[in-house]
Amino acid sequence: MTAKQRVTLEVWLLKLEEGVLSETELHEYTELISTDEEAAAYVADRSTLVSALHTRGRARKAAAKKVVAFSDAQQSARSDLGQPPSSTHRRSLLALAAALAIGLFLSLFPKPEASNDVADASPQIREVETPSMPIRPPATSVSSDEMPFLAIANRGSLNHPELASSAVAALAGTGEAVSEPLPEIISYNEHIRPILNQKCIACHGGVKKSGGVSYLFPEEALMAGESGIPAIVPGDPDGSEMLYRITTDDEIDLMPPPEHHERLSDREVALITKWIKDGAKFEDHWAFLAIGDVAPPEVENAGTNIDAFILDGLNERNLIPTDQADDYTQLRRLSLDLTGLPPTPDEILSFVESTDPDKYEKAVDRLLESPHYGERWAAVWMDVARYSDTMGFEKDPNREIWLYRDWLIDAFNDDLPYDEFLTHQLAGDLLEAPTREQLIATAFHRNTMTNTEGGTNDEEFRVSAVLDRTNTTFEALMGVTMNCVQCHSHPYDPIRMEEFYQVYALFNNSADGDRGSDVPVMRTHAASDREQVAALQAKADKLRKQIQQDLSSDTAAGAQFAANKDSFRKQFKEDFTAFDIVAVEGSEGTEFEHLGNGVIRSKTEPRISEAITVTVKVPADGFSLQGFRLDFLPTGDSEKPAGHLSFAKDGSLMVSAVQFLLEEGPKATGLGFAAFDSNAGTGSYGPQNLVKRSFNQQIMNSWKIPATEGETPWAIGTFGKAHQLEPGKEYRFRLAHAYPNARENITSHFQLRFSSSDALSKRRKLNQAALKEVYPDLWLAPELEAEPALDFWLHSGVAKHPEWATLSQIRQDLKKLKKHQVLVMREIPEDQQRESRLFIGGNWMNQGDVMKPGAPAAIAPWKDEFPKNRLGLAQWMTSRENALTARVAVNRVWEQLFGEGLVVTVEDMGTMGAQPAYQKLLDYLALRFKTDYQWSQKQLIREIVLSDAYRRDSKVTEKMLAVDPANRLLTRGPRFRLKAEMVRDQALFASSLLSSKMHGPSVMPYQPEGIWNSVYNKRTWETSEGEDQYRRAMYTFWKRTSPYPSMVAFDATAREICSPRRIRTNTPLQALVTLNDPAFVEAADALGQRMIDAGSELSERLNFGFLAAASRPIDDKTLSHLTSLYHQTVDQMSGNEKQAMAFIARIILNLDETLTKS
């Protein structure tokens, strides 16, 4: 029913009550009730209500009369006593009257006998009756009973976003005075969306559309809700149900419901009123919009464009930023940020002493070119990519995927443009002729978990991995939390549930399937081996070409070779004879005829599972049997194309067992086969399946002979030795097809011949020995004439060449350079692609409509030219229209440098994410990153670290602390505790223990005993030896169920799923790690030694230790403290200077200053 119909209906009903309804109206009324169930249900309910209201009204009236009468009487009695009437009495009487009314009311509505009959009568009402879930706006505390989905959030298992808005909101100043004039132009994003998000969206958004009203999408907000009235009628505040609802005095109608939220303030109402009056223009969320004007404001003293934005903001708030930090601090900050390592004492001294005005810029460029730059930034990305050396879940077995980490390091060092960086990782395999690097990059999305636990459903966990890819792509690369959208439309962001599954559909056609082997995988050389491999390969190719040339027929050596070949062939000539056929029988009754020369043909189509028994007679002079040969001939059916071997659809044949036996009385002697060769059927369906097989077995792996054009398929069976067959004896040769549920026929037309040539066995042996070296993977011997056989000829000595030994050696060397495994993405063939459906309620078992691939339209349009696969997604993400990708990338870089992103919630740039303090700055950098820098991350980092904002002193004034404790306004330089990786790397680097070895498999540095208790597999933590003990933290073996403890203490995550942001915490455990972890103890010892080596004076030694660990010279006060402490320690350690210095080094390594980037 529309709103208009409702009013019309009510008018009719009221007119009926007044007895003034016309005939026509009565007719229309009846017509409406007859045809509109909703109207009929409404009339039924309204009738009940009106009847109750009448009853109530009469009761009240009657009671009031009595009260009046009673009080009149009382009053007259009282007035006799000169007393006013008691109001208490009056109230109790009213209560009595009310009770009477309710009693009557009760009797009016006896309980129905069967309530479900009633419910069936009107589905509309039933819907209303569904107990509503009281969702409170996010700012208030919520009990987990009331909001089941929030309970999940509290467990954190789904990485559900924080619902509380950030502290920046406080800075923005929401409590404006009512009297303040309304803005000239009402901005949806600035004025309206915050009100809706805070007070309306919880019930009228993606999770729940109470009353059929949602404010997430304009078209929904403008649509009529269940009441039939549109919530918002642009330009018409009076006609907008929303405005009535937020202003009414009726508690029933008032929104938000009084029990959920306070009513909107007058100003909020005024804002909404004006907004609707002005046409109710919706705007997309700022982060989803194209980047607008990014011209830096004109500000005095702004060192760089970045500073112009920041100073502009600070001036507005009357804040004065700090000055530039000293050289020591600047170099330390820069080195740690760009390479993850502190500067060396030499670097520090030369930097400080230099008078070059460009020395800072030069240091930036030097550090950006350092190979450690790649390691530092790859470590950041490993969190995003959920990199792990194990598969996860209960068994958590090992997985080899470190080649991806190598790729990351190289990609950062080579400054692979970010758009390509993303494209290769999302869809490298779908690029035209992908390189090995592009394929390795796709391991990004193979870092999902694999569940190898027994009894788990592979499809369930395949789906789970695809969901993870969808979520990770958006959370990490687009800064949009998508997890929510798996189950329902996004509660706050304009992303529909359908759109989640459109992206899911893009990911749903990869070939992986939660298999224990983690296939598809690629085996390739490590980057470090690649040069050598390529060189050896080139050398081998060149040699082989030369050999081939030298052995060509026009040379003397070639002529010799040809002659050798001829004699070799003669030696191995095979010779087959047909025996006389006595009978041919089919086990299923098919009749066969024999046509001479061993040729047998069925008269009718053989049945499936037919076993054919051919009885042959040994020739009169006996036979020395070495083997037999079967030739499968075309069906002879003119309807079937040539090469069609059987009557089955695809023309292929299937043989599951072959037997050759002598039956004498009850005794049957079978002759065992040594090998089968064939030109048809390979791999798991090859003829080797027939070698050791009992005839009556039901077998899964049979020999399948495909129908082929041209060459007829043949098979040669060898017995491995000669069997002397007595003349005249009858042998049975049986072919069976015992494969259950087979669809292929057994042969219907074939030739059977026998051979006494020992060439069969000899060839077999020769093949095995010679080919094992050259073609280890080939079971089947190539035809001796075939081209690749040159190696075979050389190997077997038939061809001779002086360089053959060299070539063999090169091949040996190549083999020693091992290939490593990496998981890769691969798309399944187009004709087998999966149909992707929406999962109702996020449950993969509850499938909804089929989803076409696509991406959320609110972020950027999906263009027709995008391929409908992961590559299309990458193109969408890096398209000109998609402003979010660059914003998120810039924000992540900023977060790494400043400790917090411009948008603090790096993982959420949606409407519930934190408001950026400097949105224009973010936009400026995003645009520059995308256009001027062509997605170069190094250029972007360079611009940021060259800004004054980055180089400022981190000293904080009381005012700054009061106004901006978290430094979101950037009044000062960044100062925060080092990341987990840096804590370790710095200690090892300062003490010179750190290995500079890059790339390669994960290593196992010291870890306390008993941390690992790997169930089902015997994997143990085998502490690495030598320099692998002191590798950078990023190379540490990462086990999901048991991540490296000393890094976990510093907020590293288990990386089971994407962790786009590490939340810094400070706990006592961290001090225990840096004081006691063997790596740190050893580092202290080594640093102590370095300090001793640094000079003869104690002050020199202490100064060196400070330079190495804290990157600055020691100050007098610290020097005097440490000096006296050193002397005390030497005394206590009975003069052991080495130990005492190690003790001092340990103190330096544990200083707050050392563990902090200032």
Place this chain on the structure above:
Amino acid sequence: MMMPKRFSSDTIVPISEAASTSISPSHVSMDERRFDELLDQHQAAIRGFIYSLIQSASDTDDVFQEVCAAMWSKRHDFDPNRPFLPWSLGFAKLQSLSFRRKAGREGEKQQAYASEMLEGAFHSSPLSSQLDTRSEKLESCVNKLSEEKRELLRLRYEEGMTVTEIAMLPDQEKSREALFKTFQRLHQSLLTCLSH
């Protein structure tokens, strides 16, 4: 309120016969069970409709009885391929209008007043179960209304004034049409409140 049980079983077509003639749906007679089912399903709507026409809860029962009886006697005319409600509302309209004419003639309408306070009325609407189990609900819902609407309720249901009469009150600012709208909203609000 149950279906009147005055129909003997011999008027019911045997099931086998019904099955054998199932080719042509228009000839299938409704058996008692099917009739009951349909009636159950639409009872609330039919009663609501009757009430809206005759404005008396107790009389609604009587008229509904008559409607049922009339429908039963004409059940062979019902085409099971068509919806039941319009068909039954035809009867309800006829019976209600005839009741109104009769009541108008006899001038009895006002007398229903006293008896109605004691008699049971609608127990077939899903709402009534709400009203039944939460009888204070109506009171609390009414209390949530604004002052203005409570006054309208009083005028309409305590003073028994029609909307037209209310519109003519000297201090009433709203027009009759506006009041129609207000009453629509008022009834809707109360129904919403009661159903929660």
